[in-house]
Amino acid sequence: MPRLQPSSTEPRPWSQQPDQAGRFGAYGGRFVPETLMPALGELAAAYDEALGDPAFQAELDELLEHYAGRATPLYEARNLSANWGGARVFLKREDLTHTGAHKINNALGQVLLAKRMGKKRIIAETGAGQHGVATATAAALMGLDCVVYMGTLDMERQALNVTRMRMLGTRVEPVTSGSRSLKDAVNEALRDWVTNVRTTHYILGSVVGPHPYPRMVRDFQAVIGREARAQILARTGRLPDALMACVGAGSNAIGLFHPFLDDPVQMIGVEAAGLGLATGKHSASLSAGTPGVLHGCSLYLLQDEHGQVTEAHSIAAGLDYPGVGPEHGLLKDLGRVSYLTATDEEALEAFMELARAEGIIPALESSHALARAKDVASVLGSEAMVLVCLSGRGDKDVAQVAERLGARLEK
């Protein structure tokens, strides 16, 4: 069990990140072909300008409230607490947003930015399909052309989301290279962007990629933590003891954590251990990877001794990525955030437990956070509070889980 962070008056090395070059300590930066470098500079400038424009924030806030359904509830899961026999458990209900996951927060922010930059065409990558659906939704709303790259393995296991994207008028481009999942979809999206950079904005779905993406996506997702902080203070009069979130490439986790970084609150990210860390079939880049460069930034990466990126595995398509965003690398090295893992099997158990105990079917991604939240909550006293990001709902996973659990479902 990681220790609770003592409050301190020392300088806080995690504040004011990233620097001008997009560096979070040793991580981040901009490692892309020259063709994209000017576009990234323009994007960073347009984003800075938008940040300084109250009209931009007002338009985004309006969409977040009336279109996406924010603020999302902070729900106290009393049955879960009773089952676990420890701390009070609060769920930040990102699953209740329009389109069903936190991904919409970022997609709306970026699509407004794309419009502001005069881009007519949107591209995105997707793993679980949640970012793809969020982007397809935002593009439909704004009347922009949209193409989403998706590995064929993910198209099989997240078929519902493929249909949703198509209904929304998006073209889903199947990606057959490599592991046919999220990593390869990002490669293909970047190749499209290199080719069509003058007309196209790439809506990257997590806190990875070249600067300014890790910062910009974090800022758009930080609404999760800002709301959660205000909600728990209003409700209980104090801060929670621990925050927990699943970590794929890291956006829902950093979105929840970031507004609490200077608070005396313990934070725990949960990576996918897949079939188990020892099997090598997992997606636990922070727990079992090493620093490297992929998809435009320096980050913790699953790679072999020759610097070839190795294939990630997780039952949750949205966690099936061999890297974790640069800011998490820094927070890990500083010891500010702890990173644990949960296996496919543990995630499935947590998925079923939340459904049966609270009547909420979570995304398989979010189920990883729940699986470890159980351990954390059960060792803390009943006065303690654990706040878990329920990053998405499980509709997309129903067929996959039913197939996996088979007869076990019938009782």
Add this chain to the structure above:
Amino acid sequence: MSVSIDQAFALARQEGRSAFIPFMTGGFPSPEACREIVLALDGCGADVIELGIPFSDPLADGPVIQASSKQALDQGVTPASVLALAAELSPRLKAALVVMTYYNPVLRMGLQRFAASASQAGVSGVIVPDLPPEEAGPWLEAARGAGLDTIFMAAPTTPPERLEVIRECCRGFLYYVSMTGVTGAGLNVDQELARGVARVRQGSSLPVAVGFGVAEAAQARALAGLADGVIVGSALVKRAQQAAGPGQAAEAVGALARELAQGLAQGPSV
């Protein structure tokens, strides 16, 4: 010992032609066949030969080089094995030898160690397409320390201020990317490209080689009047892919290389 990049361009200039710069994925279609291909390219008039160190996620490359990289990796090709091949071949080559790879394999081996091994292998220069000047400080130091030329790319989207920054880091030649796109896409040698090349040649003595999408002798010929060098990758890799077997690859690649070299030597038709 193979020649330096400067010497290779100087020779082509003396002969009144653009330099011919073929690319081949290291260890493709098999480690043995790749050796024969490099020797064939050298015998067909290559001035500089680019040997690729395959990477799992080649995001600047189109489907042809992606597939060749995967095939090489599946056969156990590593950065060290490609550098060993370079070491074995470089003493026998007339052409200058450069290596092209992505940043992660370089980082993983260690910048100093990579630079030293490449230099010892008779490699004259290194191209890392996902390493822009802003991030290149440590690599420049390691590469310069080992006497390697650091080749950088400029693109049609590169504004004038950036071009200056790129030139400052760039040694050997400047790699001008012919279009916004990935390797192997269809190329139009048109006015826009001509203006782009002229723009990056102006005001600098650094030779400029154009690459991405050059596939045929006619295109090479058209580019001959515009650039100091012409780079051909995917089209040659495709020939090796389409050969009846690895044993026939060198001959198939050599046939196209000869046409391309002749096109360049003839120069633009008037």
